Amino acid sequence: MHSLLKRQLRKYLPNEEHLTEEMTQFLDAVQKSYENFDEKFYMLQRASTISSEELFEANQRLEKEAVRQKAILTDLESAIESLSKNLQEKEVLFTEGEHGFNAEYLAKNISDLALRMSDMTTEKDRLLKDLEEQNKSLNNYAQMVSHDLKSPIRNINALMSWIVDEEKEKFSDISKNNCSLVSQNLEKMDKLISGILKHATLGQTQEQPVSFELRNLLEEIQRTIYIPENVSLTFGEELPTMTFEKERLEQLFMNLITNAVKATEDKENGIISINYEPDDTFWKFSIADNGKGIPKYHQEGVFEMFKKLENDVLSTGIGLAIVKKIIELYEGEICLESEEDRGTTFYFTLKK
DSSP: OOHHHHHHHHHHSOOGGGOOHHHHHHHHHHHHHHHHHHHHHHHHHHHHHHHHHHHHHHHHHHHHHHHHHHHHHHHHHHHHHHHHHHTTOOSOOOOOOTTSSOHHHHHHHHHHHHHHHHHHHHHHHHHHHHHHHHHHHHHHHHHHHHHHHHHHHHHHHHHHHHHHHHHTTTSOHHHHHHHHHHHHHHHHHHHHHHHHHHHHTGGGOOOOOEEEEHHHHHHHHHHHSOOOTTEEEEEOTTOOEEEEOHHHHHHHHHHHHHHHHHHHTTSTTEEEEEEEEOOSSEEEEEEEEOSSOOOHHHHTTTTSTTOOSSOOTTOOSOHHHHHHHHHHHTTOOEEEEEETTTEEEEEEEEEO
16 A cells, blocks of 8 residues: 555545544455556556557658668659650650659559550560561572572583583683683672572571680691681680680681682791680680781671672682671680781681
8 A cells, every 4th residue: 555545544534443444445445446456557557658668769760661662662753764765755744843753643654664565565565476487488599599500500510510621622722711700700709609508597506515724626627727828827825725616617607718828828938826815704815927918898797798809800808797796605805916918817706
């Protein structure tokens, strides 16, 4: 019982031993009510303390969430503005409001742009499918034309050879020369058709990458192609061990080396050098020669189809176009430096 109440009871009531039973019960009830009050007050005070702490923590979480939401909205504004520029929107997407943006308008634009992006994706997929079908048809057509043209060309060339062998004694020098030109042009047509077919189907190889020494590959090419005695082919000392589609790489180097041989075959001492520069991301190569060089006005279009640097009867103008396409398939680049009568250097990269 509260101390002040207890003192007042002692002052006005008789001694405790003379209290009646009813009075004792009354005083006990008063005592219990005070105990219940103190206990409930303590519980209420503790509950208030806990609620204040929780409220403080909740406020902190809300402040952090508000900062996060503001950052998200800022990013959304930037994204919507960027998309609108790309889609050539001319409307003002955001108006200054309480928080510097119009949330309702922002949500509407997000919804509209999402629908437009979905439509564009559907259209893109349709166009890609159509393009795939067209490429497939073109490649099938290229292979069919190649087969249908090569066979009669080779037959004509064989017949011309037989006629010349059997009737050469009856031919005049002019006729013999004309027959030789026919054979050369037939040979050129055969190479041209093969080159076009290679260029058209270049990205369809099923070849698997293998590990090999580049030096061994280059020495194999050196033994395969014709190199005059006055032309020397040298390799850098640090040529790498590569994991690559070997046949495709062989085609690339063979085309570049063959061009270099043609450029240097009239030199008294022709030199072709192949070098490698180490790099973490790309294979980096250079092929240099001291040949006739490429005129400035030819350099820009040298990698285009059917571009020839000189009037060579057997040249098809496809070799460097195939080289560039191979390099682009491996996310690489090719460029050249050249001066007339001082030689040419091709630099190219292939992504590892």
